[in-house]
Amino acid sequence: MQHPLATKKHVELKKVNQEPNLYGTFISVLMVGAFICMAWFGAYYLFLTR
Template structure:
């Protein structure tokens, strides 16, 4: 009976976890923006 209870707790924890796909995409886009900005500033500095 303890095994069944543990199984139910695990499945309910799985259902309650939020979907973080949108958060991951937002963070990756922010990272790309920061990298592109730094590369742009570096190229601008080197052209002067």
């Protein structure tokens, strides 16, 4: 029979090794990047037209 603490530690190590789902973070970074690019191109457009 295994020691109860050893089993609990094994379960905790399994949880630590799993990577979180970063799909939402990726989409958020793409949206922020698109906003920054649009702001730069908008400023460049204003510079060209004046």
